[in-house]
Amino acid sequence: MSDGARWSAGAVARTLGISPTTLRTWDRRYGLGPRTREEGKHRRYDDVDVAALRRMLELTGQGISPAAAATMARGGAGPVPTVHDFVRASTQLDAPRLGRLTTELVGALGVVDAWESVLMPFLVELGERTIDDGGGIGVEHVTSSAVMSVLHRVGDPLEGGRLPTLLAAVPEELHTLPLDALAAALAERGCASRNLGARVPPSALMGALDVLAPQCVLLWAHDPVLARLAPVAKVAARTPVLLGGPGWHRVPLPFGAQRVHSLREAVDVILTHSGRSS
Numbered sequence: 001m002s003d004g005a006r007w008s009a010g011a012v013a014r015t016l017g018i019s020p021t022t023l024r025t026w027d028r029r030y031g032l033g034p035r036t037r038e039e040g041k042h043r044r045y046d047d048v049d050v051a052a053l054r055r056m057l058e059l060t061g062q063g064i065s066p067a068a069a070a071t072m073a074r075g076g077a078g079p080v081p082t083v084h085d086f087v088r089a090s091t092q093l094d095a096p097r098l099g100r101l102t103t104e105l106v107g108a109l110g111v112v113d114a115w116e117s118v119l120m121p122f123l124v125e126l127g128e129r130t131i132d133d134g135g136g137i138g139v140e141h142v143t144s145s146a147v148m149s150v151l152h153r154v155g156d157p158l159e160g161g162r163l164p165t166l167l168a169a170v171p172e173e174l175h176t177l178p179l180d181a182l183a184a185a186l187a188e189r190g191c192a193s194r195n196l197g198a199r200v201p202p203s204a205l206m207g208a209l210d211v212l213a214p215q216c217v218l219l220w221a222h223d224p225v226l227a228r229l230a231p232v233a234k235v236a237a238r239t240p241v242l243l244g245g246p247g248w249h250r251v252p253l254p255f256g257a258q259r260v261h262s263l264r265e266a267v268d269v270i271l272t273h274s275g276r277s278s
Contacts, residue, residue, distance in 0.1 A: 007045040016053055023053075030070035032056055068113040081105045086122040090143045098146035106150060111185040112264050119147065120263075123177070144177050154184035159192040164274035166214040168196040168205055170230040170247070175222040178245065178263070182218065185267050191276060202231040209238060216240040216273040218266060221247025232257050240273055242266060 013020045027033030032052055034043040045053075052073045059069035064080075072080070081101040089097040105114040126143060130136030165186070167179045176198045183195045194212060196204070209217070217235050219242070221227035227247035235241045236256030243251075243259045244266055253259065260266040 007047075007050055009043070009045070012045050012050055012053065015050070016057060018057070026053070026056065026066075026070065030056075030066065030074075032070055032073060063117045064109060065113050065117075068109040071110075072108055080108050081118065083118055083122045083125065086118065086143075087125060090122075090126060090139050093139065093142050095142050095146045098143055099150055102147050102150040106154070106184075111151070111154060111181060111188050112267060115181045115185070115263050119181070148177060148180050151180045151184040155187040157187055157190045157192045163194060163212050163214040164191050164216070164276075165193045165270045166196065166208060166212055166217045167193055168200040168208070168217070168219055169198045170219055170221040170226050171201055172199050172229065173221055173223060173226045173247070174198050175245075176220065179218075179220050181263055182244070182266055185263060186270060189267065189271065189276070191271060191274060193270075202229075202234075205231065206234060209235065214239060215275075216242060216270060218242040218244055218260070218270065221245045223247050224249060224251060227251050242269055 007015075009020060009023055013023050016023075032049075034045045034049055055073040056066075056069050059072055059080075060066055062080075064072075081104055085101055086098065089101060102114075102119070105118055108114075109117065123143075126136065126140060130140055167183060169176045169179060179195050179197070183193045186193050194208070194214070196208060205217075217239055219230050219232065219235070221230065221243070222245050224247045227243075227245075228251060232241060232243070233254040236254050241257045243253065243257055248259055258269070260269055
């Protein structure tokens, strides 16, 4: 139990229902430990320290990554926008609110956690609603535009030499918001990219390779029929090629091509190819 608003590590662990090892890891890795140390005594947690740890547990329980949750817990951040918040704003075609929600979300969690914990589930739900009622195309367009505008503001790092990565959608592919999320996530880590966007013809892609000579290429495909139109083998013969999106499921991959299954994985692999640490 507490001792005049001072808690031992063991008391904190028992109260929160976590192991002492987890408590030590959160202290060492994320700075969620006692803020003060008394000379010659064991470190003690005060009530503010314990409140931050409770917040950490709540956020990780919502699916937020430990790193993002720790940042929020240390800063005492307020409620993070939820999927429900985005759905409500989108059905009202409230583009300004969608922009504000996205800005708050990315500011609180960072691009990767914002995308994987809220934005992607929201977009999936939005797509399912569009299929069900057939009248949500306008909602999708307003939503995509609002989210995209925020992602584009994350930054545009200097290349500082050879371009780390080239991003492109396969021929006739129109679903490209994940490419904007990837570009923003890389920018957040100081890694430059060039995004060719939607419906990139094979000739345009190969021409961009000639001009930019990137360290790797990521091709996005939502539709497997369109994925087969991409010159993957030609690209892979010149530079490592990463394949993102559900369109690559069951598509034979040539040597030098690698599927990435999440935004986080794509960022990690691209940073590795560019000689940066993730």
